[in-house]
Amino acid sequence: MSSRLVLVINCGSSSIKFALRREGDSQPLISGLAEQLESPSACLHWKAGSLKQTRELPGADHQTALTALLPLIGEHADQPLSAVGHRVVHGGEHFTGASLIDEQVLQAIEASAPLAPLHNPANLIGIRAAMLVFDQVPHTAIFDTAFHQSMPPHAYRYALPENLYREQGVRRYGFHGTSHRYVSRQASLLLGKPSGSGAWLTAHLGNGCSSCAILDDHSLDTSMGLTPLEGLVMGTRSGDVDPNLYAHLHRALGWDIPRIENLLNRESGLLGLSGLSNDMRTLEEAHKQGHAGATLAIEVFCYRLARSLAGLTAALPRLDGLIFTGGIGENSPLIRAKTVAHLQVLGLSVDPAANQQLPRGQAGQIQQAGSPAILVIPTDEERQIADESLALLDAPGA
Structure with a gap:
């Protein structure tokens, strides 16, 4: 059959x-x-x-x-x-x-x-x-959130009164879990480890972006929080900002909450920084032509990503590798190189030739000798959903 x-x-x-x-x-x-x-x-x-x-x-x-x-x-x-x-x-x-x-x-x-x-x-x-x-x-x-339910309380709780967590569910949940899980499993196989094993930093980079620390198929921390707005710079989302920005914009400009939410979710990120586009491909072309806004957007994007990845190492006992995925992570040698350049303290180093020459849509390693593994792995959330669906049907009592 x-x-x-x-x-x-x-x-x-x-x-x-x-x-x-x-x-x-x-x-x-x-x-x-x-x-x-x-x-x-x-x-x-x-x-x-x-x-x-x-x-x-x-x-x-x-x-x-x-x-x-x-x-x-x-x-x-x-x-x-x-x-x-x-x-x-x-x-x-x-x-x-x-x-x-x-x-x-x-x-x-x-x-x-x-x-x-x-x-x-x-x-x-x-x-x-x-x-x-x-x-x-x-x-x-x-x-999307299920994979991150393995985070410990010290990673998912906000420093807010207990009743907001107990009664309103205000905590960090994380997203892109299907993608983070899929690429970490593929990374273990690519490096000859048992499926699902290893200590990984993962960067899912598309119009929405998030990073994650994974140990043996368990999410220990991630950049997104209560909503997908927290964390990294994204296509049109700001990522982390001072929480008092809401009050400041209300007092200074008279903006209400819907106006500020629209700003942070639809007018910020790469689009807001560059004043040009939320599409990294457009920004890279403009950067080559000397567009100051595009250059700033790329630099902020990579630095904030690197800062997040470095912070997530606090959740791991060791580092077996860094994984890039998503449309930007899979297809932009520039973003990979600029991000890793900020992570020398972790011993990470990109091989320029391997980074540039890796065929689009293909998994591979791009680290220099002596560096922890740096992998590019195309995500396949639909395949992961299909696999998890069948595993559920095969589970005892299903």
Whole structure:
């Protein structure tokens, strides 16, 4: 019998990313994106092998888009689905791993919605729609926050009154857990270690960015906190700022909380620093042309990343390696080199030739001799979601 099939779904408020994965395969059978849902421009894009296609779905909602997926999945599935795996951004303290979705789990996801108001409600819309369309298949929830539930209290607690933690759940949760876990496991295999073993610093760098300290498949600390705004400089998010900035902007400019939230989440980061773009590719080109704002944005991004990574070593007993992943981490030799240049105190050193010559999309090592390992590993969150979904089905009592 063929290896099992899992349909992975990642729902946003107006989009659905999907991938059909076969157990053990490194590439999806089919993957794609339904976007601009509930608008006249709604459409479905998909790729199978080298073939790319698009279908217009004017006015389609999540359930209509998922129904449109049925024949596509049927064309590429040689057996029934074993599971539908859903990415869920925030699981609060309810979930420390993957969960089979039932009404109780749906209620817990909804209860965590105030901690991720832009994400969890959209995830729920997609889950409920998918459960109607794929009603004969087990559905699983894989939480961005679950991997970080292994953090100790001294890492996840804020220095705030106890009642805010106990009654409101105000603590550090962390995100991008699926990616951090996947690349650390791949790093252990790449260096000939048992899967999941090792002491790693990981840097997931895209439009959203986070760093993590991982020991033997357990997150010990991470840069994001209660929300995905804390931590590193990102595409449009500020990352760490003085907490009293809210009060300062209110007193000085009369801004209210929604205005300040919009500033910190959508107008800051690389975009705010550069005054040009939130896209690192654009900024690197502008930097080459002498654009001062782009240069400043790159320098701040790399320094703040390095400072975070250096701080995270406090959580580790040793350092086996540093891992770069995500769109920027995988594709920008400049960012990797500038970041590591700030980490000489850790003995880390990039081999310039290896860094420049590593093919895009390929895993490899880029350290100089004598340095701890520095790895570039393409992330594959959909594969990790599929693997965790099947592992859940195989667990005793599932």
